[in-house]
Amino acid sequence: MELALGRERKKVVVIGGGVAGSLLAKSLQFLADFTLIDEKEYFEIPWASLRAMVEPSFAERSVINHIDYLTNGQIIASRAINVSDTEVLTATGRLIPYDYLVIATGHADRVPKTKTERLGQFQEENQKIRSANSILIVGGGPTGVELAGEIAVDYPDKKVTLVHTGSRLLEFIGPKAANKTLNWLKSRRVEVILEQSVSLNNISEGSKTYRTSEGGTFEADCHFLCTGKRLGSAWLKETVLENSMDVNGRLMVDENLRVKGRKNIFAIGDITNIPEIKQGYLAQKQALVAAKNLKLLLAGAKESKLATYEPHSVMALVSLGRKHGVAQFPLTTISGRIPGLIKSKDLFVGKTRKQLGLEPHPVHD
Helix, strand or coil, X not given: CCCCCCCCCCEEEEECCCHHHHHHHHHHCCCCEEXXXXXXXXXXXXXXXXXXXXXXXXXXXXXXXXXXXXXXXXXXXXXEEEECCCEEEEXXXXXXXXXXXXXCCCECCCCCCCHHHHHHHHHHHHHHHHHCCEEEEECCCHHHHHHHHHHHHHCCCCEEEEEECCCCCCCCCCHHHHHHHHHHHHHCCCEEEECCCECCCCCCCXXXXXXXXXXXXXXXXXXXXXXXXXXXXXXXXXXXXHHHECCCCCECECCCCEECCCCCEEECHHHECCCCCCCHHHHHHHHHHHHHHHHHHHCCCCHHHCCCCCCCCCCEEEEECCCEEEEECCCCEEEEHHHHHHHHCCCCHHHHHHHCCCCCCCCCC
């Protein structure tokens, strides 16, 4: 779509370089005076990070510097701390003007600023796994389940214990998929303890005894906390968007993915109140709809032409090691090698890299 010649280029700012923000940035970088604000210098394919913990070399493909795919925009490696009707303020004190703003800050995650530091972190986590004989995983959602599966397959001699407060694993999907997952983990000698919590207070590095809420104790050389992350919206509570959030801290958006009551501010990804499961592939779908609408607005199209986003029914793919998985579709649930073929082998890393215009496998000199 060509912009009218001689027209001053509009300023588009995206806050958040995660799975949604990065794809939208890639789509719009040549159509506007474009700025990406992200507190880290890279995009990380989130569902690949667990594989990178057991196989650190995998992160060479799944951790991608923003500069590798964003060749025509400005990248500001800083947190956004305020939004006005016309500008974004960063933690480093820069004021970035915008005509159109997209907020894609997802969940708050403490990760290093540079790719080199992040790759080093994966090496440290891998060393922690390799040197342990017994490992505790706290949390039975997709993160805890997938990490347990990765460790059980790559390090079958290690004792893995998963503790979850819920009555079943993967509570965001149906019980059939959860039961298939539980049976698979048990077949790999993972001990699963349900309806209990484990206290991580007073556990010092090197301490091996953990106590459950039922009073039981067990030994583990190390632990990984795989419970939910905080939404990345707390910073918005003292901005012009303070009244645009629901009681859960999510930005309320209309069918065009614009923040309700705002004509030029969009929100995409986990931070929105769209009534659907919060998953990366849906965040990418939202990014493509928002990108389409921004292209239309930049070209001067009427608002009636804007694309709408329809919430999706529950569909989930949970990886179980390298070759297996469990998949819940709207009408059926399957487990085993077929869902494993869909996701587990490459974890959609090659596909995601191609979406960003990169080779599926990076070429090193």
